[in-house]
Amino acid sequence: MVDEKKVNQVVDSDNGFELPLLLFAGFRSIIDALHRDLAEHGHPGARPAYGFALQAVGRDGAGISEIGRRLGVSKQAAGKTVEKLETLGYVERAPDPADGRRTLIRLTPHGVDLLARSAEGFERLRAEWAGTLGEERLAALERDLRAMAPTGAFRLDAAGWFTG
Secondary structure, three states: OOOHHHHHHHHOOOOOOHHHHHHHHHHHHHHHHHHHHHHHOOOOOOOHHHHHHHHHHOOOOEOHHHHHHHHOOOHHHHHHHHHHHHHOOOEEEEEEOOEEEEEEEEEOHHHHHHHHHHHHHHHHHHHHHHHHHOHHHHHHHHHHHHHHOOOOOOOOOHHHHHHO
């Protein structure tokens, strides 16, 4: 038999579970809007996880093992991600100038364009939020979230955390 009192407690919006859902909904609205914009500007195959992966590749490039460490995934998972990014034209393989035995994964101009358009899109979306909430309220929200986020919260392995 279902306890109606417990059901009402769970459904009540004052419960703590609503906070992470609201935070996730805000996150999702930003990411979805960004990816619609990216699709319209030459990146129809871009996925949220690709941004993390391209950041892991970095400006100077990286080996697959290093990309895996930065993302918090296995070398095999990093290799599959790199293959997908390579197929889409976001990265390329090149000999490592420091060690000819190693292959370096580097951003292509298309990959750099994706990151640049993402940065521009995030700025535009932040401005939209500021227009809706007001700059002061948005800045206060950002300060409050920084205060609540643990040190090192901006980790590249977030994509693996969602799927792992």
